[in-house]
Amino acid sequence: MRMGPEIIVPVALFAMICAVVCVPLYLKSKERMEMQATLRLAIEKGQPVPPEVIEALTRNVKTPPTRLRDLRAGIIWLAIGVGVALATYFGDFIHGDGDFDGFGIACIPAVIGVAFIVLSFFNPNKEQRV
Structure with missing residues (x-):
């Protein structure tokens, strides 16, 4: 073999x-x-x-997560999801497939990002100013 x-x-x-x-x-x-x-x-x-x-x-x-860290992580994850969605859209648009299979995959990081952003509003820990 x-x-x-x-x-x-x-x-x-x-x-x-x-x-x-x-x-x-x-x-x-x-x-x-x-x-x-x-x-x-x-x-x-x-x-x-x-x-x-x-x-x-x-x-x-590790320090406990703060509002600012949660917000930053959420924005990064959301941007990854949007980037994957745009790559899927333009890749399928250019090649003419039209099936847009990557949108399902793009939803995973986007939903994680939205969850982090929502958590940032409920997180009681504030960022320490130095």
Whole structure:
């Protein structure tokens, strides 16, 4: 059995997506584990912990979503949906198919965007001004 492009291309696509997502997550967790081991060793030896180390460990802690973040995310998702819809419309218009199959796919990010925008109105957390 010979593996042609009809098998290799989809497998390579999914492998690339997995590599783009998984490799940075793995490297970040490995770096964090090394930082914690170094911090643990310093505490065991009685060394003072510099504030820079504490800041580095707490820098990536997720903060609760705010109204502005929800609104921004909603606008981005809505724009993606509109972009997919326009690409479908003009692609089918130019090629003369007229079936507009991509509108169903365009609805998914558009509805997510609308949900984020609606959530931004109900979110009690306000953006912190620095």
